[in-house]
Amino acid sequence: MDLDAFVAEHQGEWRRLEQLSRRRRLNAREVDELVVLYQRAATHLSAVRTRMPDPSLQARLTRLVLTARGAVTGSEGFSWRSVQRFFVRDFPLVVYQARAWWIGSAVVSLLLAAVMGTLVVADPDIAAAFFDEKQIDQIVHQDFEGYYSEFFAPNFAASLWTHNAWLAAQCFAGGVLLLPVLYLLFTNAMNLGVMGGLMIGHGRADAFFGLITPHGLLELTSLFIAAGLGLRIGFAWIAPGPELSRGRAVARAARTGMVGALGLFAAFFVSALLEAFLTPSPMPYLLKDSLGAIVWLAFLAYVWTLGRRAQRLGLTGDIEN
Structure with a gap:
């Protein structure tokens, strides 16, 4: 698998997932999109770890997946x-x-x-x-x-x-x-x-x-x-x-x-x-x-x-x- 081609292919999805993960309020369509992109990013992270280990890309995707997971599952935080x-x-x-x-x-x-x-x-x-x-x-x-x-x-x-x-x-x-x-x-x-x-x-x-x-x-x-x-x-x-x-x-x-x-x-x-x-x-x-x-x-x-x-x-x- 070519690393540059892989990044170029999925860069737009990752950027969109990052945007959605940072929003405080999402409508129903955006929530569905967030879940789908989160699942894809988790698959991408797994593929990078097993097929083309790159420390920089792994760190980026790990951070993105964790942030998206918090947005999907929700966190109580300080109240x-x-x-x-x-x-x-x-x-x-x-x-x-x-x-x-x-x-x-x-x-x-x-x-x-x-x-x-x-x-x-x-x-x-x-x-x-x-x-x-x-x-x-x-x-x-x-x-x-x-x-x-x-x-x-x-x-x-x-x-x-x-x-x-x-x-x-x-x-x-x-x-x-x-x-x-x-x-x-x-x-x-x-x-x-x-x-x-x-x-x-x-x-x-x-x-x-x-x-x-x-x-x-x-x-x-x-x-x-x-x-x-x-x-x-x-x-x-x-x-x-x-x-x-x-x-x-x-x-x-x-x-x-x-x-x-x-x-x-x-x-x-x-x-x-x-x-x-x-x-x-x-x-x-x-x-x-x-x-x-x-x-x-x-x-x-x-x-x-x-x-x-x-x-x-x-x-x-x-x-x-």
Whole structure:
């Protein structure tokens, strides 16, 4: 087969196929023409590959066939409707379905933090096991409060966002093993308890709760949700239920968990903005805490209301359904 003659013979068809593939709207006659030309171009590509391999022509026809295939089969692409569906239906449904896991994680973690804080307040020797007297004085009177205003706010927000998103990713990735998530929850509870015990024990309870509450309500809740989604993956391996195999149960929990993890990036973004801009602001503690509580309650209402409604509609949150 002569390559030049082959190209000259079919050049017009390829050019027409390229034109039709790029159009957003086609009438019925043009759609039929597109399908016919696409089938011919696919045949031409096969012939070139087997009978006269030419890298340049193969690349051209491959690109043309792929473009035409997309035009024939259609592609969903980006859609604001998909974004809306994700935040109105998919994300709140997944979080609502996993409520027992993240509420349980929150209760246990906060109880551990409260016990640790109480012990630190009651026995100064416990705090001495972590810090010396100079470090404790530095934390109580300077570092704890100064941490929130030490850095340029936009950079601080970006750092907090990526840090918390990384923690959520660790919870999700380590969920099937259970222990990494439990360890993360334990260390977070211990850190919170020690810091709270130090501040409260030295008469700085107002500063501790005044600075933790504006962002901490949403931030900790989001972390507990991430942990709950991860633990649910691990439990799906242990107890898959009567209807699914272990592999399928873990896969389904992982798919729905991924939906939750993606949505949490937005929640962590909001909490990072609160921590970088609201927490260090000169507003009174009561006002800052009230604003943080309003954002937190709005998030819970959003998850509970839309998630319960989606569940009543029979939706599953599984992206394969």
